[in-house]
Amino acid sequence: MRKLLLYLFISFFTITSTQAQQPKKPNASEIFESLKKLNFLGSVLYVAAHPDDENTRLISYMANHVKARTAYLSLTRGDGGQNLIGPEIRELLGVIRTQELLAARRTDGGEQRFTRANDFGYSKHPDETLAIWNKEEVLSDVVLAIRQFKPDIIINRFDHRSPGTTHGHHTSSAMLSVEAFDLANNPSIYPEQVKKHGTWQPNREFFNTSWWFYGSQEKFDKADKSKLLNFDIGTYYASNGLSNTEIASLSRSQHKSQGFGNTGTRGSQQEYIELIKGEIPKDKNNIFEGIDTTWNRVSGGNAIGNILYQVEKDFDFTNPSASIPELLKAYQRIEKLEDNHWKQIKSEEIKNLIYNCAGLYLEAAAENNHATANETVHLNIELINRASENVQLKTLQINNETPLLEEKTLVKNEKIGLKKSFSVKKDQEPTTPYWLTKKGTLGMYQVNDKSWIGKPETPRYFNVTFGLNIQGIAISYTKPIIYKTNDPVKGEVYKPFEIITEASAKIAEKVIIFENDKPKEIPVLVKAGRDNLEGFVEIAYPNGWSVFPEKQKFAIANKGQEQTLIFTIIPPKNQSEGLITPMVHVADKTYTKELIEMEYDHIPFQTVLLPSESKIVRLDIQKKGENIAYIEGAGDVIPESLQQIGYNVVTIKPEDINTETLSKFDAVVVGIRAYNTVEALKFKQQILFDFVANGGNMIVQYNTNRRLKTEQLAPYSLTLSRDRVTDENAKVTLLKPEHELLNFPNKITEKDFEGWTQERGLYFPDKWSKEFTPILSMHDKGESAKKGSLLVAKHGKGYYIYTGLSFFREFPAGVSGAYRLFANMLSIGKENIHAVNTIKN
Numbered sequence: 033m034r035k036l037l038l039y040l041f042i043s044f045f046t047i048t049s050t051q052a053q054q055p056k057k058p059n060a061s062e063i064f065e066s067l068k069k070l071n072f073l074g075s076v077l078y079v080a081a082h083p084d085d086e087n088t089r090l091i092s093y094m095a096n097h098v099k100a101r102t103a104y105l106s107l108t109r110g111d112g113g114q115n116l117i118g119p120e121i122r123e124l125l126g127v128i129r130t131q132e133l134l135a136a137r138r139t140d141g142g143e144q145r146f147t148r149a150n151d152f153g154y155s156k157h158p159d160e161t162l163a164i165w166n167k168e169e170v171l172s173d174v175v176l177a178i179r180q181f182k183p184d185i186i187i188n189r190f191d192h193r194s195p196g197t198t199h200g201h202h203t204s205s206a207m208l209s210v211e212a213f214d215l216a217n218n219p220s221i222y223p224e225q226v227k228k229h230g231t232w233q234p235n236r237e238f239f240n241t242s243w244w245f246y247g248s249q250e251k252f253d254k255a256d257k258s259k260l261l262n263f264d265i266g267t268y269y270a271s272n273g274l275s276n277t278e279i280a281s282l283s284r285s286q287h288k289s290q291g292f293g294n295t296g297t298r299g300s301q302q303e304y305i306e307l308i309k310g311e312i313p314k315d316k317n318n319i320f321e322g323i324d325t326t327w328n329r330v331s332g333g334n335a336i337g338n339i340l341y342q343v344e345k346d347f348d349f350t351n352p353s354a355s356i357p358e359l360l361k362a363y364q365r366i367e368k369l370e371d372n373h374w375k376q377i378k379s380e381e382i383k384n385l386i387y388n389c390a391g392l393y394l395e396a397a398a399e400n401n402h403a404t405a406n407e408t409v410h411l412n413i414e415l416i417n418r419a420s421e422n423v424q425l426k427t428l429q430i431n432n433e434t435p436l437l438e439e440k441t442l443v444k445n446e447k448i449g450l451k452k453s454f455s456v457k458k459d460q461e462p463t464t465p466y467w468l469t470k471k472g473t474l475g476m477y478q479v480n481d482k483s484w485i486g487k488p489e490t491p492r493y494f495n496v497t498f499g500l501n502i503q504g505i506a507i508s509y510t511k512p513i514i515y516k517t518n519d520p521v522k523g524e525v526y527k528p529f530e531i532i533t534e535a536s537a538k539i540a541e542k543v544i545i546f547e548n549d550k551p552k553e554i555p556v557l558v559k560a561g562r563d564n565l566e567g568f569v570e571i572a573y574p575n576g577w578s579v580f581p582e583k584q585k586f587a588i589a590n591k592g593q594e595q596t597l598i599f600t601i602i603p604p605k606n607q608s609e610g611l612i613t614p615m616v617h618v619a620d621k622t623y624t625k626e627l628i629e630m631e632y633d634h635i636p637f638q639t640v641l642l643p644s645e646s647k648i649v650r651l652d653i654q655k656k657g658e659n660i661a662y663i664e665g666a667g668d669v670i671p672e673s674l675q676q677i678g679y680n681v682v683t684i685k686p687e688d689i690n691t692e693t694l695s696k697f698d699a700v701v702v703g704i705r706a707y708n709t710v711e712a713l714k715f716k717q718q719i720l721f722d723f724v725a726n727g728g729n730m731i732v733q734y735n736t737n738r739r740l741k742t743e744q745l746a747p748y749s750l751t752l753s754r755d756r757v758t759d760e761n762a763k764v765t766l767l768k769p770e771h772e773l774l775n776f777p778n779k780i781t782e783k784d785f786e787g788w789t790q791e792r793g794l795y796f797p798d799k800w801s802k803e804f805t806p807i808l809s810m811h812d813k814g815e816s817a818k819k820g821s822l823l824v825a826k827h828g829k830g831y832y833i834y835t836g837l838s839f840f841r842e843f844p845a846g847v848s849g850a851y852r853l854f855a856n857m858l859s860i861g862k863e864n865i866h867a868v869n870t871i872k873n
């Protein structure tokens with residue numbers, strides 16, 4: 033009893049630490065929980081498609097209550113999503129969301145895996161998904177995940193039997209998981225994997241169902257539940273003072289880029305899973321029924337269990353180090369296990385337990401978070417043993433080189449500081465997310481080193497291995513080299529140690545639009561990765577364009593500093609597009625990459641090298657009107673994009689929308705999902721419609737049909753639907769080729785719909801009153817024609833336009849047809865613009 037009280041008393045909760053990079057420093061109750069986990073030999077693999085698909089309640093329950101090794105296999109890294117916390121999209125968003133998944137797993141106790149599949153955007157059907165992904169490669173990655181992780185249980189987030197009812201990636205994840213369940217144990221399938229990892233037959237596979245899939249709670253209550261298992265995932269963990277559902281919310285809240293902040297709930301709550309493969313357990317609460325999850329599972333495990341179950345019983349919360357002698361005995365036996373799979377896992381777990389019971393702290397910190405090839409890196413090494421155990425340092429091994437003899441006794445609670453250094457190899461490649469080093473396809477990342485497939489991050493090459501002797505037993509610990517500093521506000525800040533190139537360059541604008549043949553001056557930022565960097569920069573550019581001057585010299589004194597060089601880009605006379613890349617020449621080397629750094633508190637500092645390139649587009653574009661008012665919605669790049677084609681764009685706040693302000697503008701553009709996100713707009717609609725009646729143009733971009741802040745989207749009736757056209761190459765039919773919108777001032781043809789990216793559009797209206805004229809028709813394969821993508825209505829002297837076309841995706845990609853069409857939308861009815869202006873003035 034005394035133990036239990038103490039146990040509750042000393043439970044400090046550390047999950048909420050805001051610094052994702054700091055090493056874990058578990059307290060006694062956390063150590064005890066990992067001891068219980070050491071004594072459980074069973075695994076669960078959860079499978080879905082995207083970061084944020086995973087059910088963190090169930091993952092946390094399996095990891096923390098059942099104590100199973102629990103991993104989430106997310107087929108993609110979520111590149112196709114939106115970013116609510118910063119400007120990063122696509123690959124860089126994928127890097128952020130990878131790290132958000134890792135942060136979620138640090139919170140709920142799971143592990144994280146991926147495949148090479150790329151989140152290319154919304155997909156209606158698994159047929160389309162599996163045609164764009166390389167199905168064979170993704171399937172082989174799922175089979176690999178099963179053979180490496182060796183789960184007893186697989187749980188799919190989605191139903192493999194309902195294609196077309198959810199995102200095609202979702203259904204595909206479940207279909208591939210079901211297929212892989214049957215293949216993983218077949219040695220003739222992907223035999224090269226079998227050589228390294230063997231085969232594996234999981235015991236059961238489930239679908240993580242809920243009442244929602246049955247249509248209603250009522251229908252679910254009546255449904256046959258003979259194939260369902262259920263768990264109370266609201267269980268309370270006295271060891272950390274949290275309900276499982278509270279941990280799940282903390283975990284879910286790591287998906288900050290998706291705006292998934294989540295408030296914890298408490299109390300009993302049932303979670304259901306439906307058996308789809310294997311035998312149904314008799315005990316509907318025991319997912320592992322019939323599977324030996326004790327130490328008896330492995331040959332030679334019995335003796336280990338005898339030691340470790342006793343350690344669990346005798347665990348002293350006031351002195352965890354009392355467990356060390358028995359843990360060492362068990363460690364030696366684990367090292368002799370024949371079962372390589374469990375040997376590796378349990379060896380790592382028990383080593384960490386010994387480390388934590390001894391209050392050991394081993395760290396190797398570099399003096400900077402970046403170094404370049406050939407640089408000498410100085411390390412501050414810290415070692416401390418805070419237990420009475422006899423601990424000695426025997427060797428230090430830096431970056432897996434030959435170990436250095438370094439005999440020191442770690443006297444209780446006396447810190448040892450060592451200074452070491454190493455030279456980065458001359459030909460050392462820079463560190464960057466491994467899946468981004470080679471250009472992939474729309475659906476797949478290309479990974480050259482096959483041993484990295486599935487890994488969440490590039491394995492850390494720079495590390496220090498501490499060869500210790502604890503009570504006469506050799507145990508080594510490998511720690512990645514880190515950088516740490518003190519931030520006056522945040523306190524101790526950790527950053528990963530990375531290798532960068534000695535020079536990098538970037539052009540801030542990723543798309544540069546030339547609306548006529550006037551040259552533009554483009555700043556190129558050169559950044560030094562080391563001191564005293566000198567060289568010159570030239571620009572690679574497409575045929576028909578020219579750049580002046582041809583080369584420019586630069587000289588930068590200090591590492592980390594930048595120098596700006598201005599180049600003049602001269603466009604051709606006619607419509608043309610291509611890429612420009614700054615090339616930095618230093619001695620005999622040429623650098624063409626851009627260094628991108630991302631700093632967010634919930635994930636470790638990220639360093640990414642990507643090809644430095646910007647798209648240049650010479651548009652054949654005419655336009656009328658000058659001043660555009662922009663009302664912000666959920667975030668798009670309308671202001672920058674329209675400025676690029678020569679408009680004067682002013683962002684106005686909802687509270688500033690009034691007749692007088694609007695009278696200065698030719699048109700108002702409403703940002704994407706503004707009527708879903710901006711409450712105040714509902715009071716401003718009449719003023720906006722009056723502006724249109726008085727001769728202004730109003731362009732409203734897509735909104736979702738759920739949670740609209742107003743029913744009155746337009747001056748005439750208009751009903752939003754979920755119609756979308758996800759094939760960016762879907763044929764576009766001009767319903768009214770003679771309409772002003774398609775002729776003035778730019779003649780729009782089918783050619784203007786070439787080269788679109790990711791999709792045509794979404795949430796098109798499917799009903800509208802007769803005042804509206806539908807301009808375009810398009811549809812995805814096998815669907816009926818959708819005519820609501822671009823609707824225009826004359827209202828008084830002006831025009832109201834509603835469009836679900838994805839201008840927010842096409843503008844950042846520099847799609848010329850999208851710019852030309854948008855210019856027409858702004859220009860409609862403005863033939864006599866100058867006359868109107870004269871009267872106004």
Ligand SMILES: [Zn+2]
Nearest residue numbers: 081082085199
């Ligand atoms: Zn998803």
